[in-house]
Amino acid sequence: MPFKMPRSLALLALAAALSCACLAQAAPKPAAAPAPTPLTTGVGNVPTGPTAALLESVPLPNMQARSWLVLDMTSNQILAEQNADQQEAPASLTKLMTAYLTFKALKDGSVKLNQMVTETNEAWRTGGSRMFIDPRVPVSVNDLLLGMIVQSGNDAAMTLAQTVGGSVSAFVGMMNRQAQQWGLKGTHFMDPTGLPDPGHHTTAHDLSVIAAHIIRDFPADYARYFKVKEFTYNHITQPNRVSLLFTDPSVDGMKTGYTKEAGYCMITSAQRNFPNGPRRLLTVVMGTPSEHARSAESEKLLNWAFQNFDDIHVVTANKPVLGAHVWKGEKDHVQLGSFDTLAVSVPRGDGAKIKTTVQRPDPLVAPIARGQKIGTLQVTLDGKPIASYPLVALDAVPQAGFFKRVWDSLRLAIK
16 A cells, blocks of 8 residues: 655655755855964953963962063963053064064065165164174075074164065054054054154063964974074174073073163063973063063063963864764764864863863754864863863865755754
8 A cells, every 4th residue: 555645744844845945045155264273262361361260379470570471372371461461662572573574575475585685774874783784785585584583683674674565664554554453452663673762662462462473373484583592694793682592492582672761671482391292481571670680580480380380282183072963964973173272271280170061053054164163162170261262163064965955854843
């Protein structure tokens, strides 16, 4: 005897099929490629967030500086700060932005490393620390970078600005536009060197963003230039002013600065190895009273942060955190995770108190693009939220054929 589908079930199947056809026409576009991990991600990544009480369990170091900050670059967490949003004269720390834009120009090909350029009269007349370029002798972009980063040459910074921007004024415009793109509200540049100017200012926080972008966006350039201990040009040898390069083997950069207005300033980055992997810290100290103090305070801050905090990895890059069921797809499951290794910083010894939970939409319906944000990983320490990270699809799940979509629509209706 032939099987007859009940009228209600037939109507349900027809409705489901029509629904599938509409969904197919209105299928979402594949998600764009995932954006790079922001410098500060999630809840509680500053000392004034929900983790403030947790961080208070670690006494702060007594610092001789007007403003300072320590950023754990492995976890993207600011471990501690003081007056980090207070506007200060940056002196030669300005040259980090000049270096960043030069690295960017090298990457896009508008400037070549072996390109020979001639110092202009404007650059030659610039005062302060010098690389001692001879305006009668062309100099390479590579030597200019070494002269600016290692020797802190103002003449090198001016010549690079003219080479990359076409003119110093155009280059300063590029500096300020880049600062705006990064949301650096406390920063305004007047020149590529950092010589005193009432309109030239930044903050410890903003400088940490610039420095971190150099390390993350141009790791090969950072390794090539910032750890060089001395450079000889025009028969004149000058040592790197980051004195910790000579005394702390974990330090591999970055930059110092001094003017009467700014005081003695230093940005330092160091990487040390631990049982669960390497950790990188970035410190900014501004307005210290002496050249010795800026080194001593930077080292104090590095040691304090390395010794008092642990980095706990909560997600490993490209490893699934969980699998989720997918409806109406060519595959029935999708793996959720992150393309980056994600870590949180906690007071030393508190790693066992870390708990993670996943929040995601249900049901998941194909198509799903690789890199599409699917859910969120919530991280708590002792029951208190300390971070929140997006979870993405590690692989794509294309939409299934017509009959599987109809079948899944029936199953979803019953479910």
